[in-house]
Amino acid sequence: MKRKEFIRNTSLGMGALFLPKSMLYARHVDPSVFLENKIDVAQKKRMADVALNAARSKGATYTDVRIGRYLNQFVVTREDRVENIVNTESFGIGIRVIANGSWGFAATDNLDTDSIAKTAALAVSIAKENARLLTEPVQLAPQKGYGEVSWKTPIEKNAFEVPMKEKVDLLMSVNDAAMKGGANYMNSLLFLVNEQKYFASTDGSYIDQDVHRIWPTFTITKIDAATGKFETRDALSSPMGMGFEYMNARPEDRIKGLAGTLYKNRYDMLEDARMGAQEIGLKMGAKSVEPGKYDLVIDPTNLFLTIHESTGHPTELDRVLGYEANYAGTSFLTLDKWKSGKFNYGSNLVNIVADKTQPYSLGAVGYDDEGVGTQEWDIIKDGTLVNYQAIRDQAHIIGLDHSQGCCFADSWSDIQFQRMPNISLRPGKVPMTPADIVKNVEKGIYIVGASSYSIDQQRYNFQFSGQLFYEIKNGKIGQMLKDVAYQSNTQEFWNACSAIADKSDYRLGGSFFDGKGQPGQISAVSHGASTTRFNGINVINTARKI
């Protein structure tokens, strides 16, 4: 399948495994290109000023310019061989303007002066063309210019500088461990991202940012030749806003989970592959779950995705207002519920916070893609809906005099819009371990790792599966289960939240590939949580025969 088709087929979803849009127009390059000196800031400022001046001269009342260099590296392996090493670079300019009260946008990968000026003029003409379809002119929250500033992900070891041999050797050792542990197949992947983003606007900001992300992952497959049955176990890693130091776990990064080692801040891929190979053997012979109501004790490696779908998406203000109605959907968290100040989203243990500042998180940047400094704010406080996620042209709708700084575009070639910041469940306020949480459960299931996920377009009804399931009986973790999925309604689920472990158990999960918008764009986002219990949740059995 062509790469573009692959993206079309797997993209545009709602949190699925997508390739970044920047890949669409990306060039395959020599990895040494990644280490070349970045484009000089003064040169980027000159290019940005060409666009700002050209747009102004054509009648734009506001302009912002994003000059982006997006680097991706994938190392793809299976069993004892490298399947593919992909190095891509995408470089171009996106110009967004307001003219006659309407947005217009144009982008090009030709960055000579003439081309930039023409692209700016095209953006203005598109804005003017669309102004006739406008019912209300765009209203931007005020934003002061920051002058010339910069921000960088605080990495310790630039993953793009690590020799390819070291990366390949690591993945080969991981694959070897799984195969020796009894796997039939092993696929592993190392995915690296570096976004070098320059932003300039008529507000007087010139912002240079260098953003790094990393995601190591694998899938172990085991097959029972006699029955033809197969099972998989995915890595328990998390994509992070870190450099290659993520691959070097220290003793304090290992958490003794209720049924095996889990990771905090850093990851041991080799150890996880060894564990995974053992666990998949158990999974093959595990008992198929009896459907019914269970108390679920959910590890952050699973809960992050439930938070993403059931809290992150319905509190996006553009969804609430109807801007995503034709694709990702709207939201059950309508403005009247927020205005009442009393909407009971969850139990009073539930405190959910939005931020783009958390260290190591995927959302962390200094400034968003419309030049607003990043922040932290409450979304759900003691179980009640208190806020949304809003950008400059939405802030006035919820009475804010400023943007919350969560505007993002996945490439220079796409229009920036409201995207989910990190959305995290605050840890429990009283000291509590996962073992304490399980202690009082008579009939429950402990769930680790994310798998299948689906939720309706207003974010009421969801179904999630996982990687590993363990029976909880009379306060103790028991045998492994399989064929488990939990189905619930968002408000009922969060009101069934009965215990949250304290901050010593708090970990980040996340996705590189949150999909939204038309044309579809992806965004990387983290969700923090501690192990949490939900009482009396409906579990279905997913085994079928064809």
Add this chain to the structure above:
Amino acid sequence: MALLNKEDAKALLQKVLAYSTADECEVSLTGVEGGNIRYARNSVSTAGDTSTLSLAVRSVYGKKAAFATINEFDDVSLKKVVKRSEELAQLAPENPEYMPMRGAIEYKESKTYVASTAAITPDSRAEAVAKSIKVTKENKLEAAGFIENKNTFSAVLNSKGFFGYNKSTDVIFSVTTRNQEGTGSGYAARGFNDVNKLDTVAATRIAAQKANGSANAKAIEPGKYTVILEPVAATYMLENMFRGLDARSADEGRSFMSKPGGGNRMGEQLMDEKVNIYSDPFHPDLPDNTWNSEGFALDRVNWIEKGMVKNLSYSQFWAQKKNVAAGPFASNIIMDGGTATLEELIKGTERGILVSKLWYIRLVDAQSLLLTGLTRDGTFYIENGQIKYPIKNMRFNESPVIMLNNVDALGKVERSISVESNRSYLIPPMRIRDFTFTSLSDAV
């Protein structure tokens, strides 16, 4: 500059290929010009244009291969990109599965390019959107929609003599209409190579009818029901199955196409006899590229014939390993239908559910291809051949393989697009027995 004609593309590729000193070399060009408008709340929200052209060079030494790409086209840059790909290939790990490049082939021209679609401008896009908004306002509804057009070309030349050139046009349109109270919602989507076939007014009228008709839906008990899936619903469900028509994952024992005990299900009666699924790039209603980048000419391939698995795709490597002919996965998918209209399918239904659209489908179990997802934008209860009332949306857990075993009737084939990938397919509306709904949703 982004779109080159066949002669110019070939001349440029020949010039680049002449710089190569590798064992094998493949050079390719891709150009895209396009634009889009998004609208919501009966008003335009965002709109933009994008233009790109890039050249890729793949150099090979023995079984070591590497790519390099560039978007500058002066002689120095062209030489540089070839040299860079050669240096990279020398350093690449050997790929034991590498297969040699293929030579010149004969292929017929595709019908994927339509001049009128290539001539779409920002103002003609705005006009199409204005017409759609007018319909929703007349119906006292709110519209959110999207229109996007693309003109693309791709050209490939390799050192074994293969040359392929194709240009295509594509326009997609989708609209969701909702009533003011938020109790009713409707949807329509269209995708064509030829913009003259796109009628944004007619599509918006259908969405409006669904929105008004679906207001104040009643809840019914989840369970097994006869359903009529409209093409847009069936397309999304089946798209998840089409991706699995691959021999290797089946032979490896990790696909729904794996045969218990080993091998794949080719030759097995896996579905109802009414099911015929094939690819055909020459189909007039769904033209597609007639060659692929591996250097194969593409023609009709039957995947499922009268419910039997007739073919699976074989990569060159896997075909050689299994000692069979390589069979590339063609890019379009067509499922045969019958002659009945959607209305006639409804008329012939004693009790059942009309599903306008499905949403957020995800794989639950790869072994059985069990999928979960929900109905959306117009779900209706049918009794004695008539739509009786709108019903609330429901979550399903169902396998498309089981579903295609339970085919009761197929209607007239339509060109339909997947709500997730935006890819076009030819798929009939279908009446399916015992489709499994597992819970209710409050979503509208």
